[in-house]
Amino acid sequence: MEIIVRALHSQGHAIDVVRTNISWYIKDDSPHYKAITVPVLRTFNHDFINPIIQKVIATKRDFSSSISSSFMNFVSLQLEMFKSMSNMHGIMCELVTTMLEDEELMITLKTNNYDLVLTDPALGAGIILAHALKLPLVYNVRWVTSGEGHLAIAPSPLSYIPITRSGLTDKMTFMGRVKNVIFYAIWETQDRFFIRPQYQAVCERFFGSEVRYRHLLQGADLWLMRVDFVFEFPRPTMPNVVYIGGFHCKPAKPLPEHLEEFVQSSGEHGVIIMSLGTFVSELPDDMADEIAATFAKLPQKVIWRYKGKRPATLGNNTLVVDWMPQNDLLGHPKIKLFVAHGGTNGVQEAIYHGVPVVGLPVFFDQFDNLLRLQERGSAKILTLATVDKDDNFLKAIQEVLNDPSYRMNMQRLSRLHRDQPMKPLDTALFWIEFVMRHKGAAHLRTESYRLPWYSYYSVDVVLFLTGAPLFLLLNTVIFIRCLCKAMSKRKVKHE
Structure with a gap:
């Protein structure tokens, strides 16, 4: 979101950003926006997410070949996700309730004469705020409160549209379609009984029972979708969905001196980089030791973003860092491989720079993201249950490094992604300003969501x-x- 905010500011727009007093990322001062701080008692941060991640990792590692054990693990994981998602959205409902109850704040927001509300609909507070302020609504979207964004707005036949976490592609067998329907039912159950009622209660309290949260969600003027069809499987879409996949990607800048020196020391073998994203800051000690031992066997140099306990098996070829300029490293000519968890941002950066991937998905959409790359021959996926067994991690890395087809396929995706009439960020800016100029985009918005099923x-x-x-x-x-x-x-x- 900050990338879009900076770009809007560079175009001369004034942006106010609503944040909490204990916000994870958003600073209370910036040259690019003015912060409006809302006091809350709890928020979504590392303390909230870390226990969930640790439980997910433990559950995945307990995977058994026994059908009954696997089924129980699956049920346990689903119940944990239901509980976590419900708590997360409960926090968001507390936030928007605090805002709507603050008369002075709401008067200030209403008199500021904003042109639109820009929000990520994975969390519903911005959606309800836009309705309260009667402003056009623009999404920076991959997910909505009920799952993948397309499902909320576009026709999505379950015969070839894979549901997130199903692990399916757009080519399904009969049993694959059965599995897809089951996962759709799981998402619908989560939304209908655990998530939507919380937001609906806020709507009824402040706007009346005739205002339906689901209608507010589906009624946005513009959906800036953070994927493109180089990555996504072909599917039906709608006129007010604009694809901006890779909008955050950009040409690599020079590396800091110490990193450039380390990268150049790799010689002809090149460098591998590894990051499991912001959420996964550490792994179980034995798993981290196995990963470090695998890296130590390789002729390549390795840069590993890792905040956990220093592995006892760490080799001289591996540099462990708290943070790394991921985009700039991926764009460096000596980078041979990206070991990644499969988050949308990292996957898009790998596509942009043409770097093949070995994937270690942890939770949510990560396996599905990596599966899209694997289907296109540019990635290899390992599960957490097998990464530290039978040299699987070493074999996967060597396969992707030694088989030139992985790099060739990823570079082909990179060429396809870059071959666009406008840069994705410029596309996003055009359509945001379009909504500003025309006070919305009702002519692009279907009214089908108002129909009963x-x-x-x-x-x-x-x-x-x-x-x-x-x-x-x-x-x-x-x-x-x-x-x-x-x-x-x-x-x-x-x-």
Whole structure:
């Protein structure tokens, strides 16, 4: 979001950013925006996410070949995700309630004459705030509160649209389609019973029962979707969905001196970089030791972003850092491989710079993101259950390094991604300003979300079209039978 805020500021726009007093990322002072700070008692931060990550890792490592054990692990993981998601959205409902109850704050926001609200609909506070302020709504979106963004707005046939966490592609067998429907039901259950009621309660309290949260979510003017079809499987979409995948990617800048020196020392073998993202700051000690031991066997140099306990098996070829300029490293000509968790940002940066991937997905969409790369021949996926067994990690790295097809396929994706009439960030800026100029984009927005499900799927029409002829046929049969009976009686009398 900060990248879009900086770009809007460079175009001369004034931006106010609503943040909490214990915000994870957002500073209370910046030359690019003015912060509006809302006091809260709890928020979404490392203290909230770390226990979830640790439990997910432990559950995945407990994977068993036994069907019953695997099923129980799956159920345990789903229940943990239900609980975590419910708590997270509860925090967001507390935030927006605090804002709406603050009369002075709301008067200030209403008198500031904003042009629009820009928010990420994975969390619903911005959606409700936009309705309260009666402003056009623009999404910077990959996820909504109920799952992947497309599912909330575009037709999504389950026969070839894989649901997140299903581990499926757009080519499904019969059992794959069964699995896909089951995962869709899981997402719907989570949304209908654990998430949506919390936001709906806020809507009813402040706006009345006629305002439906789901309608507010689906009624945004513009959806800036953080994927493109180099990465995403082909699927139906809508006129107000604009694709800006890779908008945060840019040409590499020179590395800091100490990193450049380390990279150049790799010689002809090159460098591997590894990062499991912001959420996963550390791994179980034995797993970290196995990963470090694997790196020590390689001729390549390794830069590993890791904040956990220093592995005992760390080799001289491995540099462990708290932070690294990931985009700049991926764009360096000596980088041979990216070991990644599969977050959307990292995957898009790997595509932009043409660097093949060995994936270690942890949770949520990460396996699905990596699967899209693996299907295109540019990545190899390992599970946490197998990464430290039978030299699987070493074999995967050597396969991707030694088989030139992985790099060739990723560089092909890079060429496709870059071959666009406008840079994705410029596209995003154009459409945001479009909404500003025209006070919304109602002409691009479908009204289908206001239809009840039986109207959307034309169930009532089908029932009418099948029922009316059947009714007519039944009446005709009854009429003929009555006529026959009447004629039969008349004949008996006559005789």
